[in-house]
Amino acid sequence: MQCDYFDAGACRSCTLMGTGYAAQLAAKSARVRALLDPAVPPGAWLPSQANVESGFRNKAKLAVGGRRGAPTLGILDPLGRGVDLRHCGLHEPGLAQAVPAVADLVAASGLTPYDVPARQGELKHVLLTWSPDAELMARFVLRSPGQLPRVRELVPALQAAVPGTRVVSANVQPEHKAVLEGPEEIVLTRADTLPMRVNGIRLHLRTRSFFQTSTAVAAALYRQARDWAEEIGPSTVLDLYCGVGGFALHLAGPGRQVLGVEVAPEAVLSARASARELGAAAMFEVGDATAYLRDRPAPDLVVVNPPRRGIGSLADRLEASAVEHLVYSSCSPASLAADLRRMPSLRVERARLFDMFPQTDHCEVMVRLRRV
Template sequence: MGKVAPPVKKNEEIELVFEDITHEGAGVGKVNGYPLFVPNALPGEKALVKVIHVKKNFGFGKVLNRIQVSEERVDPPCNVYEKCGGCQLQHMSYEMQLDMKRKQVENTLRKIGHIEGIPIHDTIGMEEPWRYRNKVQIPVGSKNGELITGFYRQRSHDIIEDMDRCIITDETNDRLVEAVRAIADRLGISAYNEETHRGVLRHIMVRTGQVTKQSMVVIVTRKENVPELDAVVKEITKAFPEVKSIVQNINPERTNVILGRKTKLLWGEEYIYDKIGDIQFAISAKSFYQVNPIQTKKLYDKALEYASLTGAETVIDAYCGIGTISLFLAQKAKKVYGVEVVPEAIADAKANAKLNQIDNAEFFVGQAEKVMPWWKAQGLHPDVIVVDPPRKGCDEAFLQAMIEMKPKRIVYVSCNPSTLARDLRILEDGGFKTVEVQPVDMFPQTTHVECIALMSRVEE
């Protein structure tokens, strides 16, 4: 039998009805069973589509003209939405976004983890799903001899010029980025050029405490000696009383990593402060801190609920970062042990414990999969283990260490449903049962979904 050619050709124009949506937010329509993925298309819509790319089993297209429009479609309020790519779902009603995220978690757990028949709750959303990000980092470029700032266009390093705000970030951050750009431009500070590796100003980063409203400005430069920065500091501190810290970060490398190794305090304090619930956090230029504290509070409240602490439990918090979840848990646990591979994060965690006068949390630098067996050998028997791994999920050796420690409960916080499903399957095979899963919308208008799973050990 000869191989069957795809039923569409590149550059062909076809009418397509969309019946589904991908995890990336693209509409899915089929031609004789052959799926076409089309951005900015919603289920229930019909459109004239141009075929852009044809592969053996699927293709990609773009909408030329909408013939039928979904009731869930909304006008994106951002003027650069289609160029930027930072948000993928602004054309979709917020209710539909939340529903899509719940379905994504449900489908992924079923397909990858073979986990079904358990409650997967409605996604916890935001009352106001805009202006939620407390941190922004914006590249600097130049056009016609002037400095410009803006995110990169999708799949490029071209700065979007007509971008004067980002409506998912704190308004103060927008104003401060624009102020630093305008002052630097007036003072003749040159923009860094990736291709020639010349120029000075690479990025402007701003963090603002969601509760405290304190701001930190981080100016990322290619070289350390930039005399004009004194004048930038003077103007910013005069115009913006909420700024408590101005920092220079020096990144001399040819790299697309934003921050370099060296950080220098130019003015004010080394930290700004913010609160999540009753816990206060000191945040430095390089601290990892959740970008959406309103939703983080909801996520951690759920983690506390799942941990079911009475005050008698020993808890391990693996991948503890700067101690955010650990300090929440310590309010209700007998003892919390946090482990994290990044030494600076552990230094921050210890400082945050001290700041909140919490003395029943201990923090250790190391890889969780190596520290856990050592703890077990020392006779540490946790009642609850909380994990919040990076997108790649948990290391297999770490999952085995958890299984061997036999806690009563595991609370798994995940930013990637695929690796969550894979890891839950391993834990289920190792004697645990997934009880329920709660998706939380930490990043409205984007395709990202965070979720939290409760597992309990099956009694032998």
């Protein structure tokens, strides 16, 4: 992949830029295998799931800089000044067309970009998500609700410029700190969810819902978990850190009880909506994944997809439990390795790398474990 921003020294986010994709994937696979050795024996590894080297990102998290009428949408440099990346080659084709259109609308809106060094201005970030059905969710992060009318006025113009615009919201982040969004969200459209169709299943994303960066690789990840579950044949499945229900809904089927647990109420509402649409026999509850196994019967299969920090003390509970099978999807091989060391009674049978983030060292790794 060739990138003008990288060549000009404007952006160094893609640390592997300039390395051929095949070499990237081979080096990433070797590094992850070495990190997870000896918990994952060589014979457990399946071929890595490749990605396309560009045009794969379904989301754009754009810091806003510059000045009123001439904003930059991209990143901030070490001094907090805006660097415009509106033509980043990582974005999916539909998203790549939407980003410049949004940037032009922001320039014409009268919104003042937030100046980090001066701690002045209003518009901090623009967060965009693109769906497989060519629909857009656009979120505008403001320092205060005072500029909400200007964002509200953007809605019809955005819907005209990007016909697939489905959800538009304003998020209020009043604090000056490195936190992307604040606690208050105002949805400005009739629709409040963005459907993400994956393997024929419509997952519903609300404004703060998490979804994987690459839709195609997320689909492969879910298919692999489904295939492993079919090999195991569980009657009961517990999906911890279930998010909007991607794993749980792919594993639901006749004669199988599936329960998803997630701490975020909005994600649980989304998962329940998808289950109703599908007629899937999957239930979802708001709860703390780390404590959920306590004083409950062990399911046949547990699925975990935790944040980057891993499962921590949940690994100890799984080790002490009667759970026979575990599928662990991780965005951090380092925390996965630490968690596997805490579960010596659960042996890795299969493992696979999913290249969710080409041009960087990051990846997703999923392992299937069985109690010995």
